[in-house]
Amino acid sequence: MKRKIINYMSRRNLFKFGATAVGAGLVATKLEIHPFDVPAASAKRTLTPDLAIAELLQGNQRFSTHKMKQPNRGAFRLREIASGQKPFASILGCSDSRVPAEMVFDQGLGDLFVVRVAGNVATPEQIGSLEYGTLVLGTKVIIVLGHERCGAVQAAIENKPVPGKIGSILDRIQPVVIASRNQTGDLLKATTIANIKNQISIVKSSPVITDLIKNGNLKIIGGFYDLDTGIVTQVA
Ligand SMILES: [Zn+2]
Known part of the structure; x- marks a missing residue:
């Protein structure tokens, strides 16, 4: 019941609810006592979802053309965000060491709320993190970022026995591997793109996320990172 109430609350109301619930002697939820709740005093991130997307793509253009600004990485930024964060974008990306989000989008400390897992799969824990990043921290875009020659997707296609917990990924x-078998051409790329789209639809199964999208406070997009050029292409 409590979860359902929180699902349908706006971010502002969530903070109010936290204060009211504590005042009324109710059990406080985990969310309102999290230290991340305090926004950076000087945060000036009032971007719309479209501007947030543009900011990411411009950053990637700087990266892929070797004209990085490497913003927000100095001592001032470190102090500025020490007491609270206000990132503008959430990333659900692959753990692959060649695709570090802050670098490929040329962003700095406190700019991105990054969730990384092999194969950029949306487990309940990843979705919960994205809900936190969007609803509580206020990120304006989620980008599900897959990439060229992804080992996790390749292993899923090969479908051989794997040790430990790798199979859960x-x-x-x-x-989507099964669905992609009929594709002609590059099966790995086709499956990677199909996986990005599928993970987007899984993230969208969250009422928290869909409410934010419906109210114009959030967009969710797919991106495909080219390992050779460093370019992120939007997945339609
Ligand atoms: Zn990968």
């Missing part, structure tokens, strides 16, 4: 990619 591959299981989450499998549905």
Whole structure:
């Protein structure tokens, strides 16, 4: 019941609810006592979803053309955000060491709320993190970022026995592998793009996320990172 109430609350109301609930002697939820709740005093991130997307793509253009600004990485920024964060974008990206979000989008400390897992799969924990990043911290865009020659997608296609818990990740990619078998051409790329789209639809199963989208406070897009050029292309 409590979860349902929180699901349908706006971010502002969530803070109010926290104060009211504590005042009324109710059990406080985990969200309102989290230290991340305090926004940076000098945060000036009042971007719209479209401007947030533009900011990301411009950053990637700087990166891929070797004209990085490397913003927000100095001592001032460190102090500025020490007491609270107000990132403008959330990333659900692959753990691949060649695709570090802050670098490929040329951003700095406190700019991105990054969730990384092999194969950029949306598990309940990843979705919960994205809900936190958007609803509580106020990020304006979620980009599900897959990439060229992804080892997790390749392993899902090969579908061989794997040790430990690796299979739990591959299981989450499998549905699109089966669907991609009829594709002609580059099966790995086609499956990677199908996986990006599938993970977007899984993230959208969250009422918290869909409410933010419906109210114009959030957009969710897909991106495909080219390992050779460093360019992120939007996935339609
Ligand atoms: Zn990968």
